[in-house]
Amino acid sequence: xxxxxxxxxxxxxxxxxxxxxxxxxxxxxxxxxxxxxxxxxxxxxxxxxxxxxxxxxxxxxxxxxxxxxxxxxxxxxxxxxxxxxxxxxxxxxxxxxxxxxxxxxxxxxxxxxxxxxxxxxxxxxxxxxxxxxxxxxxxxxxxxxxxxxxxxxxxxxxxxxxxxxxxxxxxxxxxxxxxxxxxxxxxxxxxxxxxxxxxxxxxxxxxxxxxxxxxxxxxxxxxxxxxxxxxxxxxxxxxxxxxxxxxxxxxxxxxxxxxxxxxxxxxxxxxxxxxxxxxxxxxxxxxxxxxxxxxxxxxxxxxxxxxxxxxxxxxxxxxxxxxxxxxxxxx
Amino acid sequence: xxxxxxxxxxxxxxxxxxxxxxxxxxxxxxxxxxxxxxxxxxxxxxxxxxxxxxxxxxxxxxxxxxxxxxxxxxxxxxxxxxxxxxxxxxxxxxxxxxxxxxxxxxxxxxxxxxxxxxxxxxxxxxxxxxxxxxxxxxxxxxxxxxxxxxxxxxxxxxxxxxxxxxxxxxxxxxxxxxxxxxxxxxxxxxxxxxxxxxxxxxxxxxxxxxxxxxxxxxxxxxxxxxxx
Numbered sequence: 001x002x003x004x005x006x007x008x009x010x011x012x013x014x015x016x017x018x019x020x021x022x023x024x025x026x027x028x029x030x031x032x033x034x035x036x037x038x039x040x041x042x043x044x045x046x047x048x049x050x051x052x053x054x055x056x057x058x059x060x061x062x063x064x065x066x067x068x069x070x071x072x073x074x075x076x077x078x079x080x081x082x083x084x085x086x087x088x089x090x091x092x093x094x095x096x097x098x099x100x101x102x103x104x105x106x107x108x109x110x111x112x113x114x115x116x117x118x119x120x121x122x123x124x125x126x127x128x129x130x131x132x133x134x135x136x137x138x139x140x141x142x143x144x145x146x147x148x149x150x151x152x153x154x155x156x157x158x159x160x161x162x163x164x165x166x167x168x169x170x171x172x173x174x175x176x177x178x179x180x181x182x183x184x185x186x187x188x189x190x191x192x193x194x195x196x197x198x199x200x201x202x203x204x205x206x207x208x209x210x211x212x213x214x215x216x217x218x219x220x221x222x223x224x225x226x227x228x229x230x231x232x233x234x235x236x237x238x239x240x241x242x243x244x245x246x247x248x249x250x251x252x253x254x255x256x257x258x259x260x261x262x263x264x265x266x267x268x269x270x271x272x273x274x275x276x277x278x279x280x281x282x283x284x285x286x287x288x289x290x291x292x293x294x295x296x297x298x299x300x301x302x303x304x305x306x307x308x309x310x311x312x313x314x315x316x317x318x319x320x321x322x323x324x325x326x327x328x329x330x331x
Numbered sequence: 332x333x334x335x336x337x338x339x340x341x342x343x344x345x346x347x348x349x350x351x352x353x354x355x356x357x358x359x360x361x362x363x364x365x366x367x368x369x370x371x372x373x374x375x376x377x378x379x380x381x382x383x384x385x386x387x388x389x390x391x392x393x394x395x396x397x398x399x400x401x402x403x404x405x406x407x408x409x410x411x412x413x414x415x416x417x418x419x420x421x422x423x424x425x426x427x428x429x430x431x432x433x434x435x436x437x438x439x440x441x442x443x444x445x446x447x448x449x450x451x452x453x454x455x456x457x458x459x460x461x462x463x464x465x466x467x468x469x470x471x472x473x474x475x476x477x478x479x480x481x482x483x484x485x486x487x488x489x490x491x492x493x494x495x496x497x498x499x500x501x502x503x504x505x506x507x508x509x510x511x512x513x514x515x516x517x518x519x520x521x522x523x524x525x526x527x528x529x530x531x532x533x534x535x536x537x538x539x540x541x542x543x544x545x546x547x548x549x550x551x552x553x554x555x556x557x558x559x
Contacts, residue, residue: 078386079428107527111433111470144530199387218386220528
């Protein structure tokens with residue numbers, strides 16, 4: 001394992017110290033592991049709090065700022081935050097208008113955020129939760145923990161964050177978050193496995209010429225293994241897989257996110273995006289907005305995920321609203 | 332079988348029969364310390380099991396949690412068994428994260444809350460163990476057969492209750508529970524996971540022993556060790 005770390009035990013604390021040093025616009029509580037905006041919103045508004053295991057940067061800390069999150073709670077690498085963190089964050093950012101928790105659907109995240117929500121409610125903080133579960137690689141049935149939350153998290157946080165910034169009440173902010181999630185589907189392909197610093201070796205062994213299809217963002221193996229193929233074929237298969245689970249029809253518009261998993265160059269992500277656009281055009285689906293880059297990563301995993309969110313005028317208007325965070329910026 | 336002494340019965344307030352040795356604060360603390368030591372010894376094994384079907388952090392997460400629990404016990408010296416288990420639970424919830432923190436944390440908190448302030452009889456402790464399982468199932472939603480810690484806990488609790496109903500003391504009941512937990516643990520290998528991250532693998536989860544059931548087997552084995 002070759003990593004730019006001091007020690008596997010201090011990865012999170014050292015990274016948070018770096019975030020604090022790099023971003024004076026953020027307030028980083030290193031001992032409690034909570035990132036908030038350094039400058040509070042001028043008027044009371046619904047506060048958005050998210051969090052999850054570390055290793056998915058810039059998710060979630062990179063999305064704290066005007067127009068998006070009010071606080072992020074990073075857990076240990078690939079481990080959900082603990083309830084104390086979420087409660088500390090909720091207390092810090094609640095202005096009386098309530099707190100929306102944006103939670104990716106993983107067993108640990110759901111439990112820890114649920115315990116935190118119960119504690120916050122006992123303190124009189126109004127709390128709602130939006131669960132993000134967009135990954136079509138997992139069959140949503142009684143046979144699984146349900147679909148994983150992946151790329152759609154960025155869209156939920158951006159769009160709900162924009163509505164909250166305008167002073168909408170908690171119920172409406174939660175509703176738009178749920179609407180974005182329901183309109184989103186994602187699917188990922190990995191070329192290599194991620195190496196968790198504490199484990200010191202890749203989460204699974206993948207031969208040089210094979211890829212893991214339907215992979216998650218925690219180093220767990222995917223749905224199946226295949227031989228590596230040209231980007232055109234892979235992108236087409238991923239588009240078709242997402243569309244097969246989507247209610248998109250010819251003439252519909254989407255927000256398309258081609259997301260790098262951490263170890264893939266932007267050059268390759270743009271190759272993939274070009275192929276995705278071509279395949280979507282064959283299906284008659286129009287890309288209304290696009291986002292290409294590393295937003296929901298899995299440490300050093302090579303590969304990409306595709307998220308397609310069915311768009312309408314209302315969602316696009318919120319998507320286009322100003323945002324000022326370390327990882328997403330639009331004036 | 333159990334060989335009780337007046338000391339263990341808790342200042343004369345406990346039950347009088349040798350079979351009914353009580354769970355008091357020192358015994359509860361001995362259990363948690365033995366469990367922490369077992370997690371330390373088996374950390375790598377738990378993590379390797381989790382790497383196969385999860386995300387490879389079960390051993391390190393529990394290790395981090397129980398290291399914190401030991402620090403709390405060193406500092407606090409809780410007054411009764413309920414407080415020992417309750418503090419263990421709240422510390423695990425605060426320090427572990429993931430699924431195992433809330434699940435084991437809630438289990439120990441529920442056990443602690445269910446125990447009387449006086450040393451608990453085997454029957455009372457059986458009730459506390461049942462409260463622990465109920466908390467796990469309420470929070471995680473897992474049922475027997477889902478390839479989770481419930482598959483070790485459920486038969487262990489049943490064996491403990493059967494043994495107590497048959498007149499066994501803590502040691503006998505804990506020993507029966509430990510054996511049942513280990514059988515339940517081994518029986519998770521052919522199952523397909525329906526909860527947690529292992530469920531994402533579908534049929535690929537078959538053939539691997541569940542890490543949560545494995546740590547639960549440690550929980551009951553260490554209980555048998557300290558009461559025996």
